[in-house]
Amino acid sequence: MAIAQLGKFEKQIYAVTRIVFGGLFACHGAQKVLGLLGGAGGSGEPANLVSLIGLAGVIELVGGLMIAVGFFAGYAAFLASGQMAVAYFTVHLPRGFWPIQNGGELAVLYCFAFLYIAAKGSGIWSINKN
Numbered sequence: 001m002a003i004a005q006l007g008k009f010e011k012q013i014y015a016v017t018r019i020v021f022g023g024l025f026a027c028h029g030a031q032k033v034l035g036l037l038g039g040a041g042g043s044g045e046p047a048n049l050v051s052l053i054g055l056a057g058v059i060e061l062v063g064g065l066m067i068a069v070g071f072f073a074g075y076a077a078f079l080a081s082g083q084m085a086v087a088y089f090t091v092h093l094p095r096g097f098w099p100i101q102n103g104g105e106l107a108v109l110y111c112f113a114f115l116y117i118a119a120k121g122s123g124i125w126s127i128n129k130n
Contacts, residue, residue, distance in 0.1 A: 001080075005073070009024075011123060011124045012035070012124065012125075014120065014123050014124075015070075015123050015124050015125040015126070016090030017113075018068070018073060018117055018122070018123060018126075019068050019125070020065060021067065021068075021110070021113050021114070022063075022064045022065065022068030022069070022073070023064065023068045024064070025060050025063065025064030025067065025080060025110065026060065026061050026063075026064030026065045026068060027059025027064070028057075028060045028064070028104070029056075029057045029058065029059070029060030029062070029063075029064055030061055030111060031057070032046065032047045032053055032054065032056060032057025032060065032061075033046055033049065033054070033057040033058060033060075033061050034046055034061075035048070050092065052095065056083060056087070059079060059083050060080070060083075063076040063077075063079055063083075064076075064080070067080065067117060068112070069075040069127050070122035070123065070125065070126020070127050070128065071122070071126070071127040071128060072100045072122070072128065073117060073121060073122040073123075073126060074117065074118050074119070074120070074121040074122065075118075076113075077086060077114040077115070077117035077118040078118035080110065080114040081110075081111050081112075081114035081115040081118055084107045084108075084111035084114065085111050085114075087104075088104045088107040088108060088111065091104070091107075092104030106116045
């Protein structure tokens with residue numbers, strides 16, 4: 001029953017999960033807002049901030065960093081979860097029903113991971129405990 005022993009580290013595993021998901025989400029925002037990591041659409045250029053892609057990038061960059069460091073992570077994750085739901089229904093669902101077919105599995109994963117973080121809050125290893 002070695003797997004049952006993981007329960008002892010539930011708080012630490014949750015903190016690492018929050019940090020990783022937040023950091024990865026922030027990378028998507030860095031692409032859009034700062035033009036880093038290949039830029040928006042792989043162009044190497046930042047997106048226009050006065051656009052839906054620019055707004056998404058700001059939510060991803062700022063929200064992802066807030067989630068990663070645990071600064072009002074629950075609120076930031078709730079907003080990020082909503083953004084991913086909107087992204088799925090507006091961009092991916094019109095391409096087909098199943099996420100694996102319409103390229104929306106990452107949006108779905110982020111949506112539900114952030115919904116869980118929104119419910120659980122910042123936890124340990126965070127700037128605040130909300």
